[in-house]
Amino acid sequence: MAKHLLPLSTFKKGITLPSLVFILAVTFLASFFPQVTGAVLSRVQDWIFINLNWAYVWSVTLFVFFLLALAFSKFGSITLGDNDAVLEYSFFSWISMLFAAGMGIGLMYFSVSEPISHFSDPTFGQLDQVSRAKNAQLYTFFHWGIHAWAIYGVVGLSLAYFAYRYKLPLSLRSCFYPILKERINGPAGDAIDTFALCSTFFGITTTLGFGVVQLNAGLVEIGLMKQTGFSSQIVIVLVIMAISIFSATTGVSKGVKFLSQLNIVSAVALMLFVLALGPTVFLMGSLSEGAGEYLNQFLSLTFNTHAYEPERQPWYFQWTILYWAWWISWAPYVGIFIAGISRGRTIREFIGAVLILPTAFNFLWMTVFGNSAIWFDQHEAAGQLSGMVGNADELLFRFLDYLPAPGVSSSLAIFIIFVFFVTSADSGIFVINSIASQNAKNSPKWQLVCWGMLLALLALVLLNAGGLQSLQTMTLITALPFSVLMILFCYCLVRALSVDSYYYTKEFSPATSYWSGELWKERLQRIVSDKSPENVDHFIGTTVRGALEELAAELNSKDINAEIRFQDIPADVSLTIHHKQIEDFVYGVRNQDRLVSSVLVRERNVPTVKRNQSNFPISYFGDNRVGYNVAYFTQKEIIADVLKQYERFLELSSEIKNEIFTDIASKRRS
Known part of the structure; x- marks a missing residue:
């Protein structure tokens, strides 16, 4: 009877203990010394962005062309799993969960604020109004397009391949098997997974903290809360994390899958609402022009570091380079999650779906919300939306005021933000526990509960102390060394795929x-x-x-x-x-x-x-x-x-x- 009982704990001490020590130490510094910590980390980040911005550009460019080359190579037909592996999720469920974990909450937060920010930024003040509007769409497409998903794709593909093809644990250490071999089970492997766990934890914590502020502003907008403040944010965090913990403990195939499908349907409904009641003809035309301009400028955007335009570099550092760093810092979390739901897909199918489908949806989404906001700002708002760039938390809801039934659309937007938060948090809890236990089977549910409670507690502590910005800055700094690890992922993956192809295509000996x-x-x-x-x-x-x-x-x-x-x-x-x-x-x-x-x-x-x-x-x-x-x-x-x-x-x-x-x-x- 005893052999059927769940183990008391599946935590790996070499991963969990160092991670907890580091997480608590950083949280302590960011909470009790937020100004000093923030100032030091900001100086480090600025130095990296100014002097090493080219490293981010080259890394992300490598990831894009690496995946495209892989998709069209002979390796594209290799299955992520056994050759006869059966798909675990339908295509719709797979894409829904991929979106929810990848950048769901970001789509809500930046759908209006980023295009409006680019449109009104003094950096482009010398351009006429039409050029600034086109420019805003182009750079929004660039930041949310193929490059972002290529970062996630490299990590997700490497993890899925080594986990399902090589039968290794679903952890970052497994991606180094071709060069480390059995040593992945030693201190080197523990260090890699510790890095991944801390990066995932900090990424979710900062997203939870900053997102709660937007959700709080939305609830005040529709009258469900009287004011924004820490007491209101406590309630929001506790409710979100309670639902997230419940969803995580029911498993990916139940809670996370259901919420992801619900969320994507709700998001599409809101997008169609804005498309139908907004400047529809203008939006469809601008989508076509924007996609064409993106394709036309693809190589120029990819390699441009604005070295000959020093006046644009501050904007470039605070947008493009910060985005690349942010996507890279989120790559362990998103990569592990999308790898976990991708068993049975071929490499070509994985790359095609991860690069093309989210990019196409993001283009449509950003066009509908961002271009609508710019159109209203020019024709009806008299520049009022541009004037709210510094208050991004409320910008989405102010934009919806210019559409019919703003109460209904704002309520739906709040619901989507809420569910996006829950899906990000529950998949994050699942991933964190997977890293800490080295993808152990049948982990006790109390482990998931503990991670959820720790996320909620530290997010509230940092919100109250004003230390979230410091934590976010430190997370962005870690993106540079992780980009080096991702380049090694590419090298190891090519080595493994070459062996894979040789193994399955080797002919019989001539003697036979x-x-x-x-x-x-x-x-x-x-x-x-x-x-x-x-x-x-x-x-x-x-x-x-x-x-x-x-x-x-x-x-x-x-x-x-x-x-x-x-x-x-x-x-x-x-x-x-x-x-x-x-x-x-x-x-x-x-x-x-x-x-x-x-x-x-x-x-x-x-x-x-x-x-x-x-x-x-x-x-x-x-x-x-x-x-x-x-x-x-x-x-x-x-x-x-x-x-x-x-x-x-x-x-x-x-x-x-x-x-x-x-x-x-x-x-x-x-």
Whole structure:
């Protein structure tokens, strides 16, 4: 009976304890010394943004082109899991959860505030009104488009591949298996997962804290709360986290899935409401123009660091570079979550869905809300929306006042924000516990409850003390070293995919083309025999040498000049047919040693492997082609193999187009 009970805890001490110490230490500094901590971290962030902004640009650019190349490569058909893996979620459920975890709450917060900010920013004051409106849409598309999702995609794809294809834990350490091997289970792996846990925790905490302020403003707008303030924010945080904890404890396939689907349906309903009752014709036309301009300016936007426009760089640092840092800092959390729901998808399907579908939806969403806000600001609001740029928490609700039934639309917006918060928090709790327990199965629910309570407590402490900005700044600073880790993810993934492709496409040994059941016992004996240098030397000196000598004698009897060369230790025997006008034909076999996987050496049920190095009789040819193992050939089969190679040689030599390889006389004259 006891064996069916859940374990008391599935926490990994090497991950959980250092993470808690660091989280509490940073929270203490940000809470009790917010001004000093904030000032120091802001100086560090400014130095990084000013001096190393190119590093963010190059990293994000690499991620975009890496995923695009992977999608169109031969690796795109590889499944994230076994080749016959069954999908766990429908396409709609998968996309819904991906949106909810990826940038759901950000879509609500920035849908109006970012386009209006770009439109009214003094940096672009020299442009006319139409150019500023187009510029605002273009940069909003840029910040919420393919580049952002490529960051999430690199982490999510690496995690999903190594977790489901290699059967490794769903944790960041697994992505380093090609270079660390078994060492991922040691201190290096613990350090990587500790970094991921802290980054995820801080990202969710700051989002929860800042988002609560917007939700508070919305509730005041519709009259459900009397004022904004800390007492109101306590109630909001407690309600959100209570629902989030309940959702997380019911599992991804139930609570998170249901809330994600509910949220995406509600968001689409609000978007269609604004599209139908706003400047519809203008919005559809501007969507088309905006998408075309984005595609036209894609490379310029991707590589532009504004090095020749120093007057624009402060804006560039506070928007583009800050966005890249923010997406990178969120990548561990979002990557782990979307990897966890992507088993059974192919690499091409994963990349296509993660890059294209969210980007297309974001473009539509930002056009409907952002361009509507700019249109109202120009035609009806007389610049009032632009004047509220500094009060982004209320901007969405002020914008909805210009549409019919503002109370209904604001209530729906608050509901969407609320559910987005819950889905971000519950998926965050799930991810944090997964990292802390190294993706252990059947974790007790009290662990999820503890993480949820800790998130709520620290968010409230930081809200009250004014330390959220410091925590956010520190999170953005950590994005730079994590971008280096992500580049290593790309390297490790390519190495693993190359091995994967080789493993599943490797053909049978050339020796097997002669096999039948007639000599199966002899073949089995050769397969299980010890591949020692002495045994291989003996095989070459008897079987192979005997075959080549017999063939050479037959060739010489037909006035074909054939010569045998032999070396004892290490054994090397070759047959050479000499020519004057064309290259000599050479077929040889030599004793070669190769390293053997230590995993195979440790396998007791493989009698042929006793050390990390084995020897094989490998063929070689006069044209330096790669040879193959001939250990399982009989003497007659070796003769047949030589004749097969000789026939190929004569066939190639007879073709005029191959003279560049075969005409030895002209080479000597030159």
